[in-house]
Amino acid sequence: MGRIWLQALLLVALFFGMYHTLRQVDWVNLLEIRETADKTEKKLGDMLWSMFRKSDREVKDKLVTHSLDSILVKLCDYNDIPEENIRLHVLEKDEVNAFALPDGHLVIYTGLIAACESPEELAGVMAHELAHIELDHVMKKLVKEIGLSVLVSMTTGSGGGEIAKEVARTLSSSAFDRQQEKEADIAAVDYMAAADIDPEPFGEFLYRLGGKSSRMGEYLSWISTHPDSRERGEYVISYAEEKTYEAGPVLGIGTWSRIREQLTAGIPASRSSQ
């Protein structure tokens, strides 16, 4: 009997020994798998962004884009996120929505900016979407809901337009799973605290819009696609209380007021103000 156990142990050791040895090789780089995956993600991101750009007008107003860029740069710089990998786009639409697309595209609707009462709230939403990008939630969600083979076929030209629309709809108007949303919320608080931006307004924003979601239905996509907003608002605030930071201004009060005024008045999407 002892001999059998010894032989079993030998086989198990052989199996795990071989597995451990093979794990030491960087197969992903050796076989250029990462490169292929990155190319697929880039093509997918460009394809989806061009669809959104065609259906809604992109805001080019420099006051808006520069201000949002400065928030993004601050979040990236303090969290060692390469800002050149993030492509920020503002689209003119009343919907309160923001979402991430593959290859680092971060899309924000003017309706969401208008719904924010302070630049800190907007920074919270941006940090949340940035976290989805950094934690690779976007591709994981697409693979889970659409399937890897369909995504690859889209980028090689054999995928139909209907599939591309379905992918766009999945990313802009359906939630990530509960665990991923929580991960992104927590990471957003971390990003904000590291950048010395007060994270509590982000929690208040979630809490406030969570209360409005039943009344304002279709315009509050970001909240309706991010369920349990009140509960999330509460844990974001309690997690933010544990963090230490020296909250500084995200944007000048005058800048934020002017952005709000412009959005209320309606921005000519293609205008380029200095």
Added chain:
Amino acid sequence: MIAVRPFPYKPGEHEKEKASNSYLMSLIALIAGLPLPIVNLIATFFFYLGNRHSTYFVRWHCIQALLSQASLLLMNSYGFWWTVSILFREGRVTNDYIAYILTIVLFNAVDFAATIYTAIQTRKGRHVEWLFYGDLTHLLVKK
């Protein structure tokens, strides 16, 4: 790893053929069953059920073939579901995954070669015992 050992009696022609077929059964199922790892085990198991009242030599080799398939099933199933999770959930191939797949490919290849060798030897009436599986089979199969 594999050794030709003496057997208590000299098997007849019919026994040699059946014992050899128990190994061939797992090979045929391997081709038909890819990538579903359970098919091999089911095929070998049903072959054993059909021969469980057969002679000692036949039963012995049916069990050795069955046991080797059972352990392959474990490692192949893990690889199969890992692949499914990459295709439908994770979407990222990792170094750990490739290392695991290569390991099970190597183990399957060794098992494949050993199975062919044993099928040939058994057909000639030689009794082949595998490391671990041979001793385990001795424990399970009574004369």
